[in-house]
Amino acid sequence: MTKKLLVSNRAREINPSPIRKFLPMAERAESRGIKIFKLNVGDPDIIPPGEFMRAVKAYRQKNLGYAPSTGILRHVEAWQKYYRRLGVRLSRSDLIPTVGCAEAIGFALQAVADVGDEVLVFEPLYANYKSFAVMLGIKLVPVALNIGTGFILNSSKDVEKKISSKTKAIVVINPDNPTGKLWSEAELYMLETLAKKYNLFIIADETYREIRFSGRPQTMLSRKAAAQNVVVVDSISKRFSLPGARIGALASRNAEVMAAVLKFAQARLSVGTLEQYAAIPLLEHGKPYVSRLVKEYKKRQAAAVKGLKKIKGAKFVASQGAFYQTVALPIDNAERFVEFMLADFSYKNQTVMATPMQDFYISKGKGQNEIRIAYVLKVKELAKAMDVLARGLEAYKAACLR
């Protein structure tokens, strides 16, 4: 018999979100009247397309019933149209809407891996993958990419040597969170070839697909060579600035994967009915909005890079996409630095909230001096934030010397 009333080990092992765990500290700073430039959460400040709320308000049915687990037909058709613009033809059963990309990530992982199985990831890594892996009993095996070499995967051997009999999949986030890296054609070809050779799935997280500062939006679904291996997880949260809508999707040409995902989807019944309808016009005609959005993020990237260049000792590779920038600072411990910024520092009653990157790594001890910045402020504000960050860093160094 159980001796004590205890929560599960997985409940204990899972880390709090590195992006969200400092929120109480931020609330205390704000209650002291300090203005915080919040660069921690990828929560876009840009106004979403007006069509969305107009469509919500145009909902005329008297009931708000469950949507089909396969998604509302017109909503799925809108995703099909959206993908057709990317040159990809999907059948109705190749895609299932999800509660944001987060749910799609969980579905993808459990569709391909059992308890004890391994999934390869590139670190630094969007930290929530670690949480899902703990919940599902899956082991994430990290392949290290380094800021010093621009986070580039130089050799397929770096991946190959991590593959075991338990490896079931490789995760690739493109454009990448948290590094802002765009995966090159050579790298993607490498991953595709490995997937075929070792019979691995590729879980391609394309949440930030359109947000890239060069080249055209891509999807792994358009690659023919490993079509059966690819599972794409997707979202409208970033490209239409609608994270609160909780609309994502999972897409694959692998019928077995889709049959599994449908069963997972049935267990949780459905995705929000209103938002499925409201997302239709965006998926169908949202391209002009996205073009303007990308222009704006490109300006912000330039402003952030300009500001970061002025910070003594800061090392970074200018981000090529998404709206994140990984920065190595001349500090010992990024968590302590973030805490310092919120608790002990202000300049003209302002401070900056960034995300410490320790938790974006699986390997112990890595990322101790790195922070992630999300470009979720307008250029002018962002420039100010970079200045405050620079001043905070000097104050932190001075405080450490004391």
Next chain:
Amino acid sequence: MTKKLLVSNRAREINPSPIRKFLPMAERAESRGIKIFKLNVGDPDIIPPGEFMRAVKAYRQKNLGYAPSTGILRHVEAWQKYYRRLGVRLSRSDLIPTVGCAEAIGFALQAVADVGDEVLVFEPLYANYKSFAVMLGIKLVPVALNIGTGFILNSSKDVEKKISSKTKAIVVINPDNPTGKLWSEAELYMLETLAKKYNLFIIADETYREIRFSGRPQTMLSRKAAAQNVVVVDSISKRFSLPGARIGALASRNAEVMAAVLKFAQARLSVGTLEQYAAIPLLEHGKPYVSRLVKEYKKRQAAAVKGLKKIKGAKFVASQGAFYQTVALPIDNAERFVEFMLADFSYKNQTVMATPMQDFYISKGKGQNEIRIAYVLKVKELAKAMDVLARGLEAYKAACLR
């Protein structure tokens, strides 16, 4: 190295939803012009309170950002007010909003049980628990309740003999889906006592809390003796006829459980922003709506019972709550019967869709002759449906004899 590209074992093991898997067959029947009385899904036909869509339309913020993982403050406060009307004082951190009750069930299970751990359930059981258990690697151990004895738990020994060193929790759904059973004070006391004695959690699924045809709405949260053991999973889907809103909650006074659930909640980021706001007026002032709703379901229950009494060989205990009725029919295989009704039968171009109950059991071979009916039609329609069901049953018996 993996020899083939295969989905996971859990993806294979999980059952398709018994409630949703016959939908393609229903679509085919409808395309032949047959009207189907759909008694399969717990998707209320009753119109939800107008305040909900009014609140959605009153959303005035320009952005639709992530909600906090802890829930929008005013939304959580509305849940607190709602529970206060049930005599329960919850602190802000005792409750976390979820994407429907479905997500709360997953969170509760993984908060208390690890891979390989056991959770006791009473069968027949709302089938989605089985899916979540497979996804999470948890073993559900069934305690049988029987239609012949009104699904009553007569002795705590029936539960005790199923408890092992791996048992972590007991699930109780009250009012119950699929039986419509109300758990008596004696039964709840039994469960509470066992939970204390063996240090088990009680996962109390109170989705149908108000929908009971006698007595007052209850919650396990009001029981003091095992306060630390109780985890309530809840939903607005049924009491406000809003399943498409995907708003639920998990509540517990156990701080460790809530800390775990917060981490799970952070991993999936947030619950729909619009619906959290829109649910506020219902949680605060929805009682009159719920009273009317319960009256309506009570009438329907009476109509269903009246109709079922006319069906030769049908055995059932009149449901006391929720809007479900388990019925044993003089048939060999309820799945085959449901298929027959959709594919081979119609009366005046009408048929009935019920849910076969095999998948509501864990023990093999049980429930072969049982169906679940959801009272999601108006009295007049329901009466017609019962008549069509009776005729369908006769036709099925005749077809089997041939």
